Amino acid sequence: MASSNLRCAFLGMGAAGSGLAIETVRRGGTISGWHDPNTEIADAVAFRGGLAYEGIVGRGAISLPPAAENSSEAVRDADIVFVSCTADKHADLAKAVAPALTAEQLVVLHCGYVGGTKVFGDIVAANGGAPARLFELNNTLHLAGKISPSTFVARSTKKWLEISGKSEDTEGSTYRAMMQMFPEFEYSENILLNGLNNPNFIGHVPAYVGNAVLHDRDLGEMTTGILHFHEARMGRVNLLCAAVEAERDALISGLGLKPLPTREFDRRAYPAGSRLEGGIARFGPKVQKRYVTEDLPCALVPMESIGRHFGIETPLISGLINMVNIFEGVDFRKHGRNVEMLSAKWLESFCARA
Template identity: 25%
Template sequence: MKFTIIGAGNSGQSMAAHLTLLGYNISLYDIQESLIEGINEKGGIEVEGFIQGFAPVKATTNLENAMENTDVIMITTTGSAHRTVARAIAPYLQDGQVIMLCPGYWGALECRSIFRDMGMNKKVYVAETESFIYTCHSTAPGHVQIRKIKESLEFSALPSSDSAIVKDRLSEVYPQLKIAGSVLVTTLNNCNPILHVPIALLNAGRIESEGEFAFFLEGATPSVVNVVEELEQERLVMGRHLGIKLSPALDLLRRFYRVEATTLYKSIQKNPVYQCEKAPVTLNHRYIYEDIPYGLHPMVELGEKLGIHMRCCNLLIDMASLLVKEDLRERAVRLSDLGLADMNPDEIVAYLEE
């Protein structure tokens, strides 16, 4: 199989290095010329940590070349880039290709909507994961640290009837992928917005002060986790209204990292992967500009469509907008972008499945 990886940040470089070391044909694409030049100057990517070695990765800013004769397209960009990527790759898609968004951030729905609007009629399989496969960090172009590969990770295709085909294609390289009920399960099980946003906002003063601190270990105090759990409840109520089975964050951390704990606070504190996770040094960070417009805001729209009072979710979006002096709802993905605005809950579930 040939893999085309779209996005050469922390995630894309880590995936490209790992798959290359496993012997797969990889093409790594990004629009940032300096980033791609840095990788190519080194001749590939040095990886350390959970996986170690030097991977002679092919990196390019030419999307047409990257997409040539590919079997699987892995999109590892932030959620804010999904619509741009979908439009860019549409002319090069071929029948039978798999497109996997890692993680989804409503991306499978957004891609399908864009492909439909563009008249893209190739038979492709669009899927997304609930979280990224690797816990990783890039220290420089061509150098990554992989702290962990998640033990078990759910994904779904859109429609979900395609999930078995996607699993069969990827089972050799990612045997930990398990089929979820639908892309709403994977999207709503993405616990990044649930964890990142409250911790970042309630530590805003500390983030903007001198000195570093451990984002999860020190930032997720018991009172901060109280807010995380309130946000979590709104997410789980949405699942019950839709008749889909969502995993509490405590179960997700247990599944991803094999962390055994009786409370979410203890789970965060015991997670070895979180021990060395430093906090950002600014609020101009994906914890705000990805996790709110592409995480919490579409949750609010869907929750209100279901008649749920999304008090905590709305409060955090409003607080973040005040802190950064910007209306974060303006740049957010909406149900209309996902093709769901005119559907009732039963129609949404049927659309996701069929």
């Protein structure tokens, strides 16, 4: 199968999903269906006839078919299903779409966080779905936002991403066509390490905690305006980020695996020419609730639980979970991806401890 013949479905058409959909069309693929629970996106796309884009990816527009009524309808007839909702929504989406998936389809989590394909696959199987061929990316393709429901703006585009899944699922023309369409994707068999090396939480959670005073105030651009994400990592918050990264890397090393430092991630993902310098100076709110509703249950909670299982201490990660639980009045440990959910046997299959 040639990449130009790929039929792709998109579940989630926020900034991440829109960017990937735009690249799919620009590279010759076809969008066979899409769905997003935000009806404003469907209405805006229907009015415009598609998505407009600008920024580092250039300026233009793509056509889109009308939004599907639900996720099951969206994936019908697709060769690849790209899942671009936040990771904390993976379980609900897997349950909803399970009856519609086929064994021939590829399902790609964009991105997976820790154990994304394990959680998604288990729920699909528990709800009568076919044994899907699941993959997960270690991050999203763009650093981007939306200035309207149908207008995508990219500040940077990654030139490298890691994609992980079972080696037997890499056989076949659909997988080869996807990798041809997205040469940025580099395959790795270690699904657990893929999620642990996702750098998002290193910036997200310290930024949320360090700027907690902003959450209940409207300070214009500080909370609602167009700001660059890295502004949240300035000053003392960045010291916390560095400490969190060091603890994560110690956990990964303790599992007998190799951590990917954020500097090395940036070097691979963002070579010269991949970031927009000037022009769009800022985008996205400085602090978002997503920084904890996604990152705590899908990154910090599993890291703490994995550390406890293997006898590796994670005091800072545990402290951040405790703090955010207090701030939000939510016990994120109750519904997080812990060892019981991921299974000790699955985790141990990826570790290289002596």
